[in-house]
Amino acid sequence: MFFERPEAGRRALLLRVHFSDFHAQGDDSHAYAEAPAQAEALELARSAEIDVVEVVTAKRRTPHPRWFVGSGKLEEISRAMAANRCDLLLVNHDLSAGQQRDLETHLRARVLTRTELILTIFAARARTYEGQLQVELAQLKHAQTRLVRGWTHLDRQKGGIGLRGAGETQIEMDQRMLGARVKRVQKKLADVRRRRDQSRRRRRRESVRTVALVGYTNAGKSTLFNALTRATVLAEDKLFATLDPTHRRVTVPGAGDVVLIDTVGFINHLPHDLVEAFKATLEEVSAADLLLHVVDASCENPSDRIDQVNDVLSEIGALGVATVVVYNKVDVAGAHVGLSHANVAYVSARDCDGLEELIELIAQRLGVGANPATVTLPVEDGKTRAWLYRIGAVVDEQLGEDGTIALQVRADKRLMERLQSIPRVSCR
Template sequence: MRAALVGLDFGKGDFAASLEELGLLAKSAGALPVVTIIGKRSSPDPALYVGSGKAQEILQAVTDNGIEIVIFNHALSPAQQRNLERVLKVRVVDRTSLILDIFAQRAQSHEGKVQVELAQLQHLATRLIRGWTHLERQKGGIGLRGPGETQLETDRRLIGERVKMLRAKLGRLQRQHATQRRARNRNKTLSISLVGYTNAGKSTLFNTMTKANVYAANQLFATLDTTSRRVYLGEVGSVVLSDTVGFIRELPHQLVAAFRATLEETVHADLLLHVVDAASPTRLEQIEEVNAVLREIGADHIPQILVWNKIDAAGLDPAVERDEYDKIRRVFISAQTGEGLDLLRSAIAEFAESSQAEEPDDAHVMDGDDLRFNAYRQHTNQ
């Protein structure tokens, strides 16, 4: 499907990197980006987001290049999306809808599919009016309740019922996860979650460390479903390592809410391995985006070790960096070649030994560790 990408620079953040990411998202969804239209504004146009002049420029590009879909690097309101489609005469998709579509394509497990459907329905519920504009009626008196409003009410009720059912399903899945976590806690098993920006190499690292066969590819959102495996670390014994969905700029809130069942593994982990693409020029911004999502889901208090992955592509050597408290701050590895994995295993073992030696029996995470890790986490984007 031939696509036109549209991005407006509002003078905030790394505009070029965000637009490049939109191209990767479009390709991940199966689109072929043919042309990119950019512009600058101080604020979005209420009706068309880009303004009437830029809308005509996009229309010309659509006509000249045989464009079938226009993808915006922004979140559009239902009215803006409807108005743009009227002007451009092709389908218009915003960044949120694009990410939701990719998630729908990639979800494999029952839990993943339930979470994606919930997020899609919540997004759709705000846009129902788009399909019924030809039947709209004004409210206000007997005889003025047209079939359009009736149909909208029916659709909203059906979506509401489906959302309620999906939330109940996810509630049951959360209870199952809680039971599994309680069993691990009784066995004093350390729980570790891999977190990081999408395509940072989490699944490759997970496969290398656990000898598992989780799908890993050089594309955005290759992994949606959380997978957990036991890893044996010599004298420390076994730990549980979990692979999780990757984060991204402007991750739709519907997805964060819907994937809360999956992200529960992250919230209740004892240690986060924050995997970073060391070869990415925007790695520091990506670290902050991941930390922002961790704050949103209530996992920002959990100790982190930054795992700088893809050192082979970045021209770096395997290494370990410590903070002023002699806690391991960064480990430099390549999950693809295996360089530095011995250092990472040693870092995990060191954390596990420290936790076993100092953590009270009834504590989830030692207060002292929390304070020390919070103290050095402010240095993570240096």
């Protein structure tokens, strides 16, 4: 962005390193823990439309302070890139700015870290104004950490218009420019957050519940969202296919119209800058009445992914929100569809199997009682009767001898309070 670097192509070598002594690295040791799964790194590359032609692995006790890997492994990487005509090195870790600069200088090729690869995908996926702002903020925050001496253009500049004094360096000017852009984007995002907060307050005034879908990326959230709402949100077999939050209304028997929110997927070692930048979106999760934690039942270690999603939920203050765990893709995993217990559901969103049981579980978690209440209303009040049928709350109907209509209704607390406020309607 602000410094001259080799052009990045689409033909790449992937580097994955296991560090056996990362706990000795101090406070930043987490950045040098064993790299995330190789399969996931390859999926990230595929989602960014990058062709990984070879994977190079290495083992070290600690990262090399200059090149991240030892000189022997560096030469192996250089030979492999030349043999495969690669113009890009993907490092499945985060690097210091100095390490990245020195690798690019030695290899004469672009080096992308895991964070930068994820940012690249996010930039390609953002469609809305809000999404583009959030990605830009994350990119700017990351760029601020990349400004180091040694890039070819970061030499001392002469004074002049726009430069502070006769000796401001290019790196100082870049820092100032980045800081100004960060402030402008943050101001625009603050306006977005205010508008979202107003929408949430309006929904609360109207007693409309919100249910947010969360989960590891590519767990099938958008497919489930489409199945529940009959919408057509983009659902692809790619990481981060959905980036911008989508809202749709869905009817839950006994709870009425509920706003269902499809959100961005999480991933292992989700860059902190992304979490910070996407606060406007992630606040929808922490403010929801219920979370549907969608889990890919066919993945190798679903419990690990559940833990990783919970780590992000904890970071955004949403771990205490009521949650239903939804194991999706059971048609692939071979689990029993529709088997629900203790806030867990098993579904196939693709085949629309198990959705009725899931909706029933959602209703229970939103406070819809198992035992119907009796709602009595005058026969001429067709509007209230039609409304109760529309939201799926009516279990049974009988016509009384006095000309009233007695409805057996499943309802949550909010719906009962609303019914009790209607003239000539009695509830028991």
